[in-house]
Amino acid sequence: MNGIPATPAPLNEPILSYAPGSPEREQLKAELEAQASRVVDIPLVIGGEEVRTGNTIDVVMPHDHGHVLARAHLAGPDEVRRAIDAANGAHREWSTMRWDDRVAVFLRVADLAAGPRRARLNAATMLNQSKNPFQAEIDAACEIIDFFRFGAHFAERIYSIQPRSDKDTWNRAEYRALEGFIYAVSPFNFTAIGANLPGTPAMMGNTSVWKPSLAALLSNYYVMQLFDEAGLPPGVINFVPGDPASVTEVVLSDPTFAGIHYTGSTRVFRSLWKSIGQNIETYRAYPRIVGETGGKDFIAVHPSADAAAVKTAIVRGAFEYQGQKCSAASRAYIPESIWAELEAPLIEETASLTMGDVRDFTNLVNAVIHRESFDKIKGYIDAARASDDAEILVGGECDDSVGYFIRPTIIRAKSPRYVTMCDEIFGPVITIYVYPDGEWEDVLDLVDSTSEYALTGAIFAKDRRVIRAATDRLDQAAGNFYINDKPTGAVVGQQPFGGGRGSGTNDKAGSMFNLLRWVSARSIKENFVPPTDYRYPFMDAP
Ligand code: NAD
Numbered sequence: 001m002n003g004i005p006a007t008p009a010p011l012n013e014p015i016l017s018y019a020p021g022s023p024e025r026e027q028l029k030a031e032l033e034a035q036a037s038r039v040v041d042i043p044l045v046i047g048g049e050e051v052r053t054g055n056t057i058d059v060v061m062p063h064d065h066g067h068v069l070a071r072a073h074l075a076g077p078d079e080v081r082r083a084i085d086a087a088n089g090a091h092r093e094w095s096t097m098r099w100d101d102r103v104a105v106f107l108r109v110a111d112l113a114a115g116p117r118r119a120r121l122n123a124a125t126m127l128n129q130s131k132n133p134f135q136a137e138i139d140a141a142c143e144i145i146d147f148f149r150f151g152a153h154f155a156e157r158i159y160s161i162q163p164r165s166d167k168d169t170w171n172r173a174e175y176r177a178l179e180g181f182i183y184a185v186s187p188f189n190f191t192a193i194g195a196n197l198p199g200t201p202a203m204m205g206n207t208s209v210w211k212p213s214l215a216a217l218l219s220n221y222y223v224m225q226l227f228d229e230a231g232l233p234p235g236v237i238n239f240v241p242g243d244p245a246s247v248t249e250v251v252l253s254d255p256t257f258a259g260i261h262y263t264g265s266t267r268v269f270r271s272l273w274k275s276i277g278q279n280i281e282t283y284r285a286y287p288r289i290v291g292e293t294g295g296k297d298f299i300a301v302h303p304s305a306d307a308a309a310v311k312t313a314i315v316r317g318a319f320e321y322q323g324q325k326c327s328a329a330s331r332a333y334i335p336e337s338i339w340a341e342l343e344a345p346l347i348e349e350t351a352s353l354t355m356g357d358v359r360d361f362t363n364l365v366n367a368v369i370h371r372e373s374f375d376k377i378k379g380y381i382d383a384a385r386a387s388d389d390a391e392i393l394v395g396g397e398c399d400d401s402v403g404y405f406i407r408p409t410i411i412r413a414k415s416p417r418y419v420t421m422c423d424e425i426f427g428p429v430i431t432i433y434v435y436p437d438g439e440w441e442d443v444l445d446l447v448d449s450t451s452e453y454a455l456t457g458a459i460f461a462k463d464r465r466v467i468r469a470a471t472d473r474l475d476q477a478a479g480n481f482y483i484n485d486k487p488t489g490a491v492v493g494q495q496p497f498g499g500g501r502g503s504g505t506n507d508k509a510g511s512m513f514n515l516l517r518w519v520s521a522r523s524i525k526e527n528f529v530p531p532t533d534y535r536y537p538f539m540d541a542p
Contacts, residue, residue: 005100005156006156007100007103007107007152007153007155007156008107008149008152008153009153010146010149010150010152010153010493011149012142012146012491012492012493012494013110013114013141013142013145013146013149015134015137015138015142016137016141018133018134018137018361024118024119025133025361027118027119028119028122028123028133030119031119031120031122031123032123032126032127032358032359034123035069035120035123035124035127035218036061036067036069036127036359039068039069039070039071040059040069040070040071040218040221041070041071041073042059042070042071042072042073042217042218042221042241043073044073044075044079044083044238044239044240044241045224045228045238045239046079046082046083046086046235046238046239046240047082047083047085047086047089047090047234047235047238048086048228048233048234048235049234051073051075051079051082052073053073053074053075053076053079054073055073055074055076056071056072056073056074057071057072057074057214058070058071059071059072059128059217059218060128061127061128061130061358061367061403062128062129062130062366062367062368062369062370062403062404063130063356063357063358063366063367063402063403063404063405064357064402064403065371065400065402065403065404066402069124069127069128069218070128070217070218070221072214072217072221072241073241074241074242074243075240075241075242075247076242076246077246077250079240079242080209080240080242080247080250080251081250083209083238083240084181084209084250084251084254084256086234086235086238087181087182087207087208087209087235087236087238088180088181088207088256089235090207090233090234090235090236091177091180091181091206091207093233094177094202094205094206094207094233094235094236095176095177095205095206095207096205097205099155099156099159099205102155102202102203102204102205103151103152103155103156103203105227105230105231105232106148106151106152106199106202106203106230107148107149107152108230108231109144109148109195109199109226109227109230109232110144110145110148110149111145112226112229112230113140113141113144113145113226114141114145117222117226117229118141120222121136121140121141121144121191121219121222121223121226122136122137122140122141123136124140124191124218124219124222125139125140125191125216125219126358126359127218127358128215128216128217128218128219129188129189129191129215129216129219129369130322130358130366130367130368130369130403131321131358131366132321132358132361132363132364132365132366133358133361135320135321136191138489139190139191139192140191140192140219142192143190143192143196143492144191144192144195144196144223146491146492146493146510147192147195147196147199147200147492147509147510148195148199148203150492150493150510151199151200151203151515152203154511154512154515155203155204155515157512158175158204158512158515158516158519159175161173163523168527168528168529169525169526169527169528170525170526170528171523171524171525171526172523172524172526173521173522173523173524174521174522174524175204175519175520175521175522176205176519176520176521176522177201177204177205177206177207177518177519177520178201178206178258178259178285178288178518178519178520179256179258179284179285179520180256180257180258180259180283180284180285180287181206181207181208181209181254181256181257181258182198182201182206182207182208182209182258182259182260182261182518183208183209183211183248183251183252183257183259183260183261183262184197184198184201184208184209184210184211184237184260184261184262185197185211185244185248185260185261185262185263185264185272186210186211186212186213186216186220186263186264187213187216187263187264187265188213188215188216188369189216189321189324189325189326189369190263191216191219191220191223193263193509194210194212194213194216194219194220194223195223195226196509196510197210197261197262197263198210198237198261199227199237200261200514200515200518201259201261201518202232202236202237203515204515204518204519205518205519206258206259206518207235207236207237207238208236208237208238208261209238209240209251210224210237210238210239210240211240211241211242211244211247211248211251212239212241213264214241214244215369215370217241220239220241221239224237224239244268248272248275249275252272252275252276252279253279253282254282255282255283255284256283256284257276257279257283257287258283258284258285258287258288259287259288259289259290259517259518260272260276260287260288260289260290260291261290261518262289262290262291262292262293263291263292263293263326263509264291264293265293265294265424266293266294266424266452266453266502266503269291269293269504272289272291273289273291276289288517288518289505290505290507290514290517291504291505292326292497292498292499292503292504292505292507292509293326293502293503293504294326294424294426294453294455294502294503295326295327295328295330295424295453295455295456295499295503296330296331296422296423296424296450296451296452296453296455297317297326297327297328297329297330297331297453297455297456297457297458297478297487297488298329298330298331298332298333298447298457298458298477298478298487299313299314299317299329299331299332299333299457299458299459299460299486299487300332300333300443300444300447300457300458300459300460300470300474301332301333301334301335301338301459301460301461302335302440302459302460302461302462302463302466302470303335303337303338303437303440304461304462304463304466305338305460305461305462305484306460306462306484307338307341307342308345309460309484310332310334310338310342310460311342311345311346311349312486313329313458313460313485313486313487314329314332314346314430314486315346315349315350315353315408316486316488317329317458317486317487317488318330318408318428318429318430319350319353319364319365319408319428319430320364320488321366322365322366322367322368322406322427322428323408323425323426323427323428323429323430324368324369324373324426324427325488326455326456326503327455327456327480327487327488327489327490327497328426328487328488329430329458329486329487329488330420330424330425330429330430330431331420331421331430331431331432331433331450331451332430332431332432332433333416333432333433333435333443333446333447334432334433334434334435335434335435335436335437335440336434336435336436336437337437339432339434343393346410347393347394347410350394350395350408350410351394351395353365353408355405355407355408356405357403365408365428366403367403367404367405368404368405368406368427368428369404370404371400371404373404373426373427374398374400374404374406376425376426376427377398377406377425377426377427377428377429378398378406380419380420380423380425380427380429381396381398381406381409381411381429383419384396384411384420387418388414389413389414389415389418390411390412390413390414390418390420390431391411391412391414392409392410392411392412393410393411393412393432394408394409394410395407395408395409395410395428395429396409406427406428406429407428408428409428409429409430410429410430410431410432411429411430411431411432412431412432412433412434413431413432413433415433416433416435416446416450417450418431418433421433421450421451422450422451423451424451424453433446440466444470444473444474447474447477448473448474448476448477451502452501452502453499453501453502453503454476454477454478454479454499454500454501454502454503455478455479455480455498455499455503455504456478456479456480456481456482456487456488456490456499457474457477457478457480457481457482457487458481458482458483458484458485458486458487459471459474459481459482459483459484460484461483461484467483471483476500476501478499479497479498479499479500479503479504479506479508480495480497480498480499490510491510492509492510493510493511495510496508496509496510496511496513496514497509497510
């Protein structure tokens with residue numbers, strides 16, 4: 001009982017290769033087959049109990065939308081209220097439990113995800129969110145593991161930040177959990193975000209109501225099972241899939257709502273913030289609002305750049321996971337001199353990208369998440385095809401007969417403010433604006449002013465003065481800024497993630513800064529020799 005524990009030194013989880021002949025490939029193939037041949041019944045989990053409402057939706061494969069993987073029960077207002085009660089009921093014991101016991105649960109989650117549950121998490125992410133093995137591995141396995149191993153270490157660092165003390169006194173800081181419950185609202189595109197949004201506040205002693213995306217329920221349910229398997233007490237995290245607007249209405253009108261940990265589109269985040277504002281007098285305390293939202297992420301290329309490096313950054317940055325990353329490159333500014341060298345190989349490489357079912361490992365590209373997304377992306381492509389201001393250089397084919405497939409697409413815009421240079425499309429589409437070599441400075445102004453977002457961005461240049469000047473000029477244009485690298489693929493502990501402007505509150509997932517948002521410090525001063533006379537020495541003479 002008496003000791004100051006040190007958490008294990010965190011290291012990023014190595015990414016397995018899934019190369020032919022590797023044991024992980026065989027395990028994953030077997031798990032894919034098993035998951036594809038059953039239909040899971042996904043309950044709500046409230047206070048540790050499975051709850052079935054009978055109001056269900058089908059959970060399908062985006063690349064084969066007729067194939068049902070699971071049926072998920074949806075919460076109504078009563079279940080949401082029960083989940084809030086369960087979170088509040090678990091709060092006292094969990095928030096006052098020793099911190100090392102709390103983080104031990106999440107270190108165990110990490111080890112289960114690294115070992116016996118790795119294939120299950122990855123296979124569910126592949127089948128239900130349409131990711132290839134590498135994309136599933138870096139998300140569902142590696143990032144969950146990293147969030148919790150590094151999180152444990154960050155928790156230790158926060159708790160060890162203590163004030164100084166003068167003679168006769170001892171000052172201490174206590175990092176309390178927030179008073180009330182956290183509402184965790186996760187997006188479809190990263191299983192690890194689903195784990196992190198309720199999990200990280202829980203490490204710091206909070207309890208939560210977790211509303212997962214309806215488009216990622218299979219993997220997210222397995223994450224919930226992992227929390228339970230690792231020994232998380234009932235009620236600390238409550239899994240409540242349901243109609244987003246109606247679940248939210250109940251949650252945000254509760255006086256014990258203490259904070260929101262959100263990742264998703266900017267539009268929804270703004271509506272959540274407005275509702276919180278409207279209810280502000282209802283709450284016991286001012287809620288913490290943490291949201292990471294959309295992006296219109298750029299690649300800005302200087303004439304001194306290496307064209308081959310730009311080509312790979314565009315292909316990987318724009319098309320991996322079908323461009324459904326908040327960090328995906330979706331607008332590029334290329335000088336005429338580089339374009340002359342880049343155009344043909346870029347088009348050729350993009351046209352050669354393999355696309356299809358996730359179970360065929362030769363495919364790099366899979367389907368987009370659902371019909372709504374397919375229709376939205378297709379709408380932009382159709383409009384570009386019909387426009388005089390844009391030209392589709394490669395791709396543009398859309399086919400939803402079996403799955404929601406959209407070929408990786410490159411649009412060339414005549415105007416740097418063409419709509420696909422400005423809007424977040426969230427699909428495998430990048431728009432390129434080719435500029436005269438002498439206009440680099442104007443391009444930097446365009447990069448900075450074209451969209452409402454400021455999430456990620458990359459510059460490519462060889463000239464060191466250009467790199468320094470552009471880095472300074474674009475200091476507010478991206479929360480994650482890359483030099484001669486693609487703007488995707490941030491790693492926990494290495495590139496803390498988040499953006500400013502319309503892209504979010506920039507509380508940096510995967511860093512100590514995020515954990516700080518889930519505690520409320522109490523300063524305690526103890527006086528060992530309290531004064532017994534109110535008079536001060538200066539009063540001893542007139
Ligand atoms: P989304 O906005 O459709 O959904 C996000 C979450 O909000 C889901 O849980 C959804 O059910 C919920 N939601 C939807 N409508 C709601 C409403 N009216 N009230 C309350 N909740 C509601 O986003 P998505 O399609 O799941 O994810 C893609 C978006 O997420 C993109 O905009 C992407 O840029 C963003 N994203 C950002 C980051 C980041 O770190 N900045 C990471 C991943 C995704």
